[in-house]
Amino acid sequence: MLSDILTASVIASAIRLATPYIFAGMGETFGQRSGVLNLGVDGIMLLGAFAAYYAVLETGSLLFGVMAALATGMLMGLVMAFVSVTLQAEQGISGIGLYLFGLGLSDMLYQRLVGTPVHVDGFPRVDIPVLTDLPVLGEIFFNHNFLVYVAFASVPLSAFVLTRTTFGLKIRAVGQNPEAADAMGVNVARIRYFTVIIGGAFSGIAGASLSIALVNFFQGNLTAGKGFIAVALVYFGAWRPYWVMAGTLLFSTVDALQLQIKTLENALNLDIPNELAVMAPYVVTLVALIFASKGVEKPTALTKPFERGE
Amino acid sequence: MLSDILTASVIASAIRLATPYIFAGMGETFGQRSGVLNLGVDGIMLLGAFAAYYAVLETGSLLFGVMAALATGMLMGLVMAFVSVTLQAEQGISGIGLYLFGLGLSDMLYQRLVGTPVHVDGFPRVDIPVLTDLPVLGEIFFNHNFLVYVAFASVPLSAFVLTRTTFGLKIRAVGQNPEAADAMGVNVARIRYFTVIIGGAFSGIAGASLSIALVNFFQGNLTAGKGFIAVALVYFGAWRPYWVMAGTLLFSTVDALQLQIKTLENALNLDIPNELAVMAPYVVTLVALIFASKGVEKPTALTKPFERGE
Amino acid sequence: STHTAQADDPFRVAVVMPSATNDLAFSQSMYDALLFVQEEMGEDNFEFVFQDGTFVVDDAAVALREWALEGYDLIIAHGSQYGAVVEEIAIDFPDTSFAWGTDSDTFGFDNVFAYEAASDQGGFVNGYLAAQLTESGVLGVIGPIETGDAKLYVDGFVAGAVYGDEDITVNVNYIGSFSDVALAAEAAETHVANDADVLTGSAQMVVGAVGVAIDQDEQVLWFGTQANQTSLAPELVVASQVYHWEVVLMDMIELIQDGTLGGESYSLTLENEGLTIEFNEEFEVDEELLDEVDSLIEGIIAGDIPTLMEEDSE
Amino acid sequence: MSDQSSKPVVPKRIQAVQMNGIVKRFPGVLAVDHVDFELNSGEVHALLGENGAGKSTLMKILYGLYNLDDGEIVINGNPTSMRSPNHAIQAGIGMIHQHFMLVPSLTVAENIALGMRSSRGMLLDLDVVSARIRELSELYGLEVQPEAPIWQLAVGEQQRVEILRALYREASLLILDEPTAVLTPQEVDDLFRILGQMRDDGHSLVFISHKLHEVLAISNRITVLRDGRLVDTIPADTATKQLLAQMMVGREVVMRYEHAARESGESRLKLDSVSALSNRGDLGLRQVTLDVRAGEIVGVAGVSGNGQHELAQVIAGLRPSAEGKVWLEGQDVTSSSPAKLNTLGLSHIPEERMLDGIVKDFSVAENLVLQDFARKPYAWGMFLRFGMIARKCKQYIREYEIKTPSHETPTKSLSGGNIQKLVLARELSRQPRVLIAAQPTRGVDIGATEYIHHRLLEARDSGTAILLISEDLDEILALADRIVVMYEGQIVGEVSREDADVGTLGLMMAGATVAKAPNISENVIK
Ligand SMILES: Nc1ncnc2c1ncn2[C@@H]1O[C@H](COP(=O)(O)OP(=O)(O)OP(=O)(O)O)[C@@H](O)[C@H]1O
Ligand SMILES: Nc1ncnc2c1ncn2[C@@H]1O[C@H](COP(=O)(O)OP(=O)(O)OP(=O)(O)O)[C@@H](O)[C@H]1O
Ligand SMILES: [Mg+2]
Numbered sequence A, B: 001m002l003s004d005i006l007t008a009s010v011i012a013s014a015i016r017l018a019t020p021y022i023f024a025g026m027g028e029t030f031g032q033r034s035g036v037l038n039l040g041v042d043g044i045m046l047l048g049a050f051a052a053y054y055a056v057l058e059t060g061s062l063l064f065g066v067m068a069a070l071a072t073g074m075l076m077g078l079v080m081a082f083v084s085v086t087l088q089a090e091q092g093i094s095g096i097g098l099y100l101f102g103l104g105l106s107d108m109l110y111q112r113l114v115g116t117p118v119h120v121d122g123f124p125r126v127d128i129p130v131l132t133d134l135p136v137l138g139e140i141f142f143n144h145n146f147l148v149y150v151a152f153a154s155v156p157l158s159a160f161v162l163t164r165t166t167f168g169l170k171i172r173a174v175g176q177n178p179e180a181a182d183a184m185g186v187n188v189a190r191i192r193y194f195t196v197i198i199g200g201a202f203s204g205i206a207g208a209s210l211s212i213a214l215v216n217f218f219q220g221n222l223t224a225g226k227g228f229i230a231v232a233l234v235y236f237g238a239w240r241p242y243w244v245m246a247g248t249l250l251f252s253t254v255d256a257l258q259l260q261i262k263t264l265e266n267a268l269n270l271d272i273p274n275e276l277a278v279m280a281p282y283v284v285t286l287v288a289l290i291f292a293s294k295g296v297e298k299p300t301a302l303t304k305p306f307e308r309g310e
Numbered sequence C: 001s002t003h004t005a006q007a008d009d010p011f012r013v014a015v016v017m018p019s020a021t022n023d024l025a026f027s028q029s030m031y032d033a034l035l036f037v038q039e040e041m042g043e044d045n046f047e048f049v050f051q052d053g054t055f056v057v058d059d060a061a062v063a064l065r066e067w068a069l070e071g072y073d074l075i076i077a078h079g080s081q082y083g084a085v086v087e088e089i090a091i092d093f094p095d096t097s098f099a100w101g102t103d104s105d106t107f108g109f110d111n112v113f114a115y116e117a118a119s120d121q122g123g124f125v126n127g128y129l130a131a132q133l134t135e136s137g138v139l140g141v142i143g144p145i146e147t148g149d150a151k152l153y154v155d156g157f158v159a160g161a162v163y164g165d166e167d168i169t170v171n172v173n174y175i176g177s178f179s180d181v182a183l184a185a186e187a188a189e190t191h192v193a194n195d196a197d198v199l200t201g202s203a204q205m206v207v208g209a210v211g212v213a214i215d216q217d218e219q220v221l222w223f224g225t226q227a228n229q230t231s232l233a234p235e236l237v238v239a240s241q242v243y244h245w246e247v248v249l250m251d252m253i254e255l256i257q258d259g260t261l262g263g264e265s266y267s268l269t270l271e272n273e274g275l276t277i278e279f280n281e282e283f284e285v286d287e288e289l290l291d292e293v294d295s296l297i298e299g300i301i302a303g304d305i306p307t308l309m310e311e312d313s314e
Numbered sequence D: 001m002s003d004q005s006s007k008p009v010v011p012k013r014i015q016a017v018q019m020n021g022i023v024k025r026f027p028g029v030l031a032v033d034h035v036d037f038e039l040n041s042g043e044v045h046a047l048l049g050e051n052g053a054g055k056s057t058l059m060k061i062l063y064g065l066y067n068l069d070d071g072e073i074v075i076n077g078n079p080t081s082m083r084s085p086n087h088a089i090q091a092g093i094g095m096i097h098q099h100f101m102l103v104p105s106l107t108v109a110e111n112i113a114l115g116m117r118s119s120r121g122m123l124l125d126l127d128v129v130s131a132r133i134r135e136l137s138e139l140y141g142l143e144v145q146p147e148a149p150i151w152q153l154a155v156g157e158q159q160r161v162e163i164l165r166a167l168y169r170e171a172s173l174l175i176l177d178e179p180t181a182v183l184t185p186q187e188v189d190d191l192f193r194i195l196g197q198m199r200d201d202g203h204s205l206v207f208i209s210h211k212l213h214e215v216l217a218i219s220n221r222i223t224v225l226r227d228g229r230l231v232d233t234i235p236a237d238t239a240t241k242q243l244l245a246q247m248m249v250g251r252e253v254v255m256r257y258e259h260a261a262r263e264s265g266e267s268r269l270k271l272d273s274v275s276a277l278s279n280r281g282d283l284g285l286r287q288v289t290l291d292v293r294a295g296e297i298v299g300v301a302g303v304s305g306n307g308q309h310e311l312a313q314v315i316a317g318l319r320p321s322a323e324g325k326v327w328l329e330g331q332d333v334t335s336s337s338p339a340k341l342n343t344l345g346l347s348h349i350p351e352e353r354m355l356d357g358i359v360k361d362f363s364v365a366e367n368l369v370l371q372d373f374a375r376k377p378y379a380w381g382m383f384l385r386f387g388m389i390a391r392k393c394k395q396y397i398r399e400y401e402i403k404t405p406s407h408e409t410p411t412k413s414l415s416g417g418n419i420q421k422l423v424l425a426r427e428l429s430r431q432p433r434v435l436i437a438a439q440p441t442r443g444v445d446i447g448a449t450e451y452i453h454h455r456l457l458e459a460r461d462s463g464t465a466i467l468l469i470s471e472d473l474d475e476i477l478a479l480a481d482r483i484v485v486m487y488e489g490q491i492v493g494e495v496s497r498e499d500a501d502v503g504t505l506g507l508m509m510a511g512a513t514v515a516k517a518p519n520i521s522e523n524v525i526k
């Protein structure tokens, strides 16, 4: 029975649904690893989604769309970095402020500049010569739009940067013990600016993966809170890129399964009580919680501004 | 012109809108002061809202409604305390888990037990003999339902408990340095259980203040994220009850004003650009942020589980 | 401010709506109706204010109360979630006229109007058409939450599809949200993966599903509801059921001006032309099929064809 | 030890450093007031002074952590600005801080690679770093595993990592801020050996310590600061303990105490074959039997890490006992909560007082009543009596000479010695039946040390039973009536005050037989 439900198309669906979370989650991982909690991800995603959508609408160029999303995201990241690193404002608050800002501004710009939903030609599905035609694997893995691949490629890349490069070492040190990093000549503020701006770029592209790849439309609050879930998934994955990805896939698979179950319920006369479908994500969340969250190496300086004695 | 906008009815509105935030914010203040960040507030509010609503629907008794909300909230608080204090799970994750749980369960129960929106007779406006008839003040301050008064009364009470009682001193010690508190003979786990359960009760009643006082019905996700905003307001108010209240009122006044401005705009042909109205809360947030959040006395053990002998 | 409308004062209406006025769906249908009425009565005689995007009910409650205090002639709460609020506020302002929908309950107050849309009727027509146009024999429906006019539309659509072809498969998916566009998109993907070649859906998040329909290599057709959704996907939209609230609004305004503040419950139907089926002119449909639709509509109006299936009306 | 065939490791980048007229202000404090300080290559220059004298601040200025308000730093004759640690590192300066600057979750190699240029550009070259670490650790006899994460290392090992890091960075000037405060005597011996080797290689070293015998043993010159001002710089061979103490405190310090022999009273604290697990999971405390009587001080001597920590914690109710019984005045209190023990009259001056003893963000007053706020006279039912609390606190502040602007000052802004006095005031003012004092003078300057010792003797004379745990044999010899020695979690011997001498105690502390007894009590390098 499970194979009736957990079909190739469900897994493919889970992979697509995971895309915006993975982008946003990787970006947030960088920020949090360096000690900055950016709760404004959702707001940046919205602005990035709008920027990409509007650029594609006006120019027809997907490249411009992606660049607009990246630039917008980085600009918002810069704002967050300035407020939380330089002004040392409480990160929880500044993040919420940024979110509200992005939510309001993206909606306002959309109403002003576009108004009524217009479809854009977003990233098409990529046909990879041999792979796409593989029986099951083709549908699951090789039948997605370009940004899906980019998202999944960003996971090993992020892990590599964090663990294998000097930059990654600095990020981890700054997130664990900024005083020590500072004493060793690491510029704490600069590293945090970098990570938060990188996080912004990721969030921007996460938004674009919705507006110019997945749905190819924009509307107010397009993200419907996905940025916040991405932040939760970063905790969930204990700040490790592969774990964040695994958690995201778990989460999105449950979502995709739910869609499938609801769709097939009457069609196949499956005897699945609706409650099961509704409760599944929470049960999964709770179980994973108990397994995942103890003994985690949290960036101990998370949310703590750093200021040298004088 | 300001007096055109900041009318008595706007202020009265702001006070009403502030009610759920104040309840939830006071509860969260207790938890955070003792070192437990409960991100599940919104989920508890939803379950409390539903419990109160359903109790009133079935029994017609407001007292039962309040008791149902309190009991539900305390039960959820107990769960949060167990997971975060006894199991020592990562608080960020368990809170989000609790939120998702409350969100899903309240909606499911509502769909199962009620289904379509039915109005209940909630707390009526209280007429206070002389006061309600006072010209302007009457409308602003003495024309609200019972729970509004309870919410505002809980602020000085919370402040008093935190600063003037032995329990409050223990809470603060546990939130700042659980090791020292433990060595001084304070039962850290017990204090945290207390505060998180108190927080749950507050969150439950915050939900009830929506479902059986402000709107008098229930629907899925009735709170629309108010619990998260309450958490942000606690940071905003730097864990001090009066400041949290002030922040909340600021926030809800901006909300109420926005309603007013939009209305006046076309009605009186005022020349307020719509953008101004839309951006107002963010501007206020950012400005307040810069003034409020530096140099704050944060509970240093916030989010840190405590285990003796480590 | 005074409540008694002078003859030369404009008629003033205030409306709260859950989504944007240009959502090509529920809120837009009301906004278009208000513009229509304004055109009809002239700008000097009809003014309206609105607050859109107010899905949070207690924000709406505040707005409604403000407007009541300001003495608007008619205050409309456009969304079934606002009912309880209207009931509460209407008691406090017996001289103000309120209207809300979609529902039929006026709470027994004589200052409350209720309005709803028999969206199952248009849903039935759309479903019938879909059953004729499908090649795979599978239809996909994306709904928000199983209540209100969305549920009626979905149920009507299913009934119409089965009426058109007993062996048809209709997969229905309520995604549990009015706003999650990405989930709506993925629901559409799921339908397509399960062989659906005709899709429909209700509420503002369906743009995501439309986007997916557009991006398919094989043609996937779309049926709209609430507003004319042709502009969303000119190649795919066959027809839309369109709400014309002006039918209700004009009547209420007349009653109010004559001193009746409420007590009436309205329904948009095919019969009173509150509901119309608008075809996409770019999309070629057989003359024959169009004739069938005309007689179907006549049958529904005459009450010969039930638009909900037995079990649904339980 | 040093391998002659290895290549020379010290680039002589720094020949001479002069700090002229250095001034540093903090809000409300003139931390350093026109201080001149000078350092040459191949010398160990000790910096002495009471708590808060400005030692750390002066050195943090040299290391670029604080910007100076006035004065200049001259290196090899060139005025140099030290605007950040990066500048100092470039100039060849390394610093080992009072609180180690290591990232606990990272490995030794990662900590050392942090902030260094990699031989592979952007990519980490941890294998290269590890190899170099091994080389250096062999050269200096500094045993360390490059792959081990910092959090798994004991304090002494962590310090070795800090030293290795400085060597790795080819620092030719190394500042050590109280490096011995947390070390065992053997570790101190090791450290001094390494420092000697470094000096001989041409490094310049700044050595900060409160322990005069260490300073006398290792340094070439000694600079004394008092209240942010320079007292004098003198060659070490002209200095004596007495002279140094007088320079630091500004008066004569008597380190001899009236220690009237006294009849000890009834048994107050009794341990019967008590064992307990250490953090590592092994039996850190094994079968300890002990009896402390009213009016006596029982000193617990031993090299740190031999179960003293566990002993104090078990008695204070902070660590469960694995077996055995603890009795307080005849009552079985085995594994009782700290709360219950408090009410029964037990007081505890914890070893990690910043961690276990106070709440940093609380006011001085709140910390002074931290234990008793829920009782009379500070509380009335569940309500706190602020007037009474304030009155009592002012009294304690006066009696115990706690230097604080007011009783409402946040405790974190007090100096270490004053925080120690605060804890002492709180614990002693309760007139405890039994007092556990763990390392009561660690990190405290000699003036305050003298004061604390007097207070402990006073408490003894008024009948309190005191268990004094200390690594400082001089302290134990000065105060204790009886001395027990711990080794590997066990009590290996007991001597009375009269019979105690440094030699025998040292042997017992080493757990060694007479034949191979090392010289433990004197951390001296020649
Ligand atoms: N970052 C700072 N902010 C404010 N005041 C400071 C700061 N650092 C040190 N001080 C103050 O400057 C003075 C000198 O402190 P410093 O740490 O240099 O003393 P120290 O001689 O190292 O003492 P100890 O022996 O206790 O380590 C003290 O009064 C201290 O309170
Ligand atoms: N949290 C921990 N988890 C696992 N092992 C630990 C932990 N803490 C310490 N250890 C192990 O215990 C050893 C000793 O650590 P610790 O710092 O307690 O040393 P110590 O000898 O007690 O030092 P001190 O003289 O400061 O009391 C370390 O080398 C480490 O391997
Ligand atoms: Mg110092």
Ligand SMILES: [Mg+2]
Residues within 6 Å of the ligand: D305, D309
């Ligand atoms: Mg230890």
